[in-house]
Amino acid sequence: MGKRTIVPFGPQHPALPEPIHLDLELEDEKVVRAIPSIGYVHRGLEKLAETRDYEQMTYVMERVCGICSFGHSYGYTGAVEGLMDIEIPDRAKYLRVIFHELSRVHSHLLWLGLLADAMGFDSLFMHCWRIREKVLDVFEEITGARVIMSFCKVGGVRKDVTPEMLNKVAGVCNEIEEEVRKTGMVFMKDTSVKNRLVGKGVLSKQEIIDLSAVGPVARGSGFDNDVRTTEPTYKALGFEPILRDEGDCYARCMVRVDEIIQSMNLIRTAIKDIPTGDFCVPVKGPVPVGDFAYRVEQPRGEGFYYVQGNGTKNLSRARVRTPTNINIPALVKTLQGCDLQDVTMLVLTIDPCISCTER
Amino acid sequence: MAYTTKSPWILHYDASSCNGCDIEVLACLTPLYDVERFGIINTGDPKQADILLITGAVNDQNKNVVKQLYEQMPDPKVVVAVGICACSGGVFRDCYNILGGVDTVIPVDVYVPGCAARPESIIDGVVKGLAVLEEKTNKMKEAKR
Numbered sequence: 001m002g003k004r005t006i007v008p009f010g011p012q013h014p015a016l017p018e019p020i021h022l023d024l025e026l027e028d029e030k031v032v033r034a035i036p037s038i039g040y041v042h043r044g045l046e047k048l049a050e051t052r053d054y055e056q057m058t059y060v061m062e063r064v065c066g067i068c069s070f071g072h073s074y075g076y077t078g079a080v081e082g083l084m085d086i087e088i089p090d091r092a093k094y095l096r097v098i099f100h101e102l103s104r105v106h107s108h109l110l111w112l113g114l115l116a117d118a119m120g121f122d123s124l125f126m127h128c129w130r131i132r133e134k135v136l137d138v139f140e141e142i143t144g145a146r147v148i149m150s151f152c153k154v155g156g157v158r159k160d161v162t163p164e165m166l167n168k169v170a171g172v173c174n175e176i177e178e179e180v181r182k183t184g185m186v187f188m189k190d191t192s193v194k195n196r197l198v199g200k201g202v203l204s205k206q207e208i209i210d211l212s213a214v215g216p217v218a219r220g221s222g223f224d225n226d227v228r229t230t231e232p233t234y235k236a237l238g239f240e241p242i243l244r245d246e247g248d249c250y251a252r253c254m255v256r257v258d259e260i261i262q263s264m265n266l267i268r269t270a271i272k273d274i275p276t277g278d279f280c281v282p283v284k285g286p287v288p289v290g291d292f293a294y295r296v297e298q299p300r301g302e303g304f305y306y307v308q309g310n311g312t313k314n315l316s317r318a319r320v321r322t323p324t325n326i327n328i329p330a331l332v333k334t335l336q337g338c339d340l341q342d343v344t345m346l347v348l349t350i351d352p353c354i355s356c357t358e359r
Numbered sequence: 360m361a362y363t364t365k366s367p368w369i370l371h372y373d374a375s376s377c378n379g380c381d382i383e384v385l386a387c388l389t390p391l392y393d394v395e396r397f398g399i400i401n402t403g404d405p406k407q408a409d410i411l412l413i414t415g416a417v418n419d420q421n422k423n424v425v426k427q428l429y430e431q432m433p434d435p436k437v438v439v440a441v442g443i444c445a446c447s448g449g450v451f452r453d454c455y456n457i458l459g460g461v462d463t464v465i466p467v468d469v470y471v472p473g474c475a476a477r478p479e480s481i482i483d484g485v486v487k488g489l490a491v492l493e494e495k496t497n498k499m500k501e502a503k504r
Contacts, residue, residue, distance in 0.1 A: 011424055013403065018373050018381065019421065039420040041375045044456040051453060063450055066379025066475055110382060113389075129389035136386075147379045147475045355378045 018354040034335035042358040049318035065356040070103040071298040073152035075305040079294035089278040092156035093233045101263040106135040107299035108256045118344045119196045131179045156280025166271045177264045184257040197250035201334035201346040213330040215301020216255040221247035227297035237269045249349040322356035366398030370408035376415025379475030380442035392478045405431040416444045418456045429465045435495035437488040439469045442476045
């Protein structure tokens, strides 16, 4: 048995765009134990629900995380609508799905880029981010903003999207799919990429259940807990979750590549089937007394939203349970017994979003 | 023009940002905006950095990290606060764990507004920072004489 050394990893680290701190206990080059410590991004925004009314809170909730910002507003407004017993128009439901899937595509492309960057494959990083800009252009053209869009509101969406614009979005989807099929092949076939990913950080299906991991981490190990399978709009679009059995970093990466292609198909079907009509319903008055919980499948996994009303315009509690937070135990498990050089890969393949985790 | 202002190296740190500004900072480095053509390189090492880009407001946990990063950077150095949170606390200014903008902890030279700050304005902020960097370099030279 070698001497034990503790190597600090983070909070400021070249492989991490965000601050998380890990104390890695090493025996020679093997990691024996990893102790995460968080709190560098904690803002305490859930408490703002007491001083902001439920409509203003939508904007605060959007800023839980800038990458999956649409997902957060989707989940929060869904919870408030449930609490207030509002049925939103079908067109708004479809527009939300289109935007949610576009957000997923941009988030996954961003993550594939960061993964390539962490393994030192810079040209691949640049290509992934170049493709991603097409999605941001669509966001900018429809909503006027690139990342935090304020498109969702309680009662529907903020504005309607014209049929011409929707056709354009479908065209962009075709372009992105073509590019992703090419770039995805690099992740799928390239030897240097595979050497870093295949067989690393294996999690079995039982471990996923024990650690209650969510999202692509769970689906990479063959465990289906995709919330989209329970949503009526997604059911109407013929959604089927993507599963793989290997449970290693490569499987998690491939799940995300396949999900990009799948999202493109969902968006195109949604654009074809989108019903006409209103895009929002008027919402007035205070929130009733009671509580409601709502789940949304975000790019990183299941997001859980809980709101509690007290009869005024302010909520007495707004709670978010974010996917990265749930996946941290799975990360710590995979880090035990890995090599030091694999740590960045393992940390990245859970797609950590620290500002989600700490809120 | 001094060599540093021709090819400034950037250190990016996420104080308590929501990621929106962070991904826009990264978007500056990628093909659409590509600041590398101006010689601007993103580095992970404070000892090699000339410009510190900070996104997000400061809280109790990370204020020492921000201070340490600032102190580790060699002079002359410029701090650019990216996004409204880094400028003043923004939408989170009333949160219990937020101390305020980055300037509550370290001196800030350039403020870039926006939520999230657009890549164009981030690049503009860095270019404004270059003028400050040159000024600081000249002051250091004069002090040496």
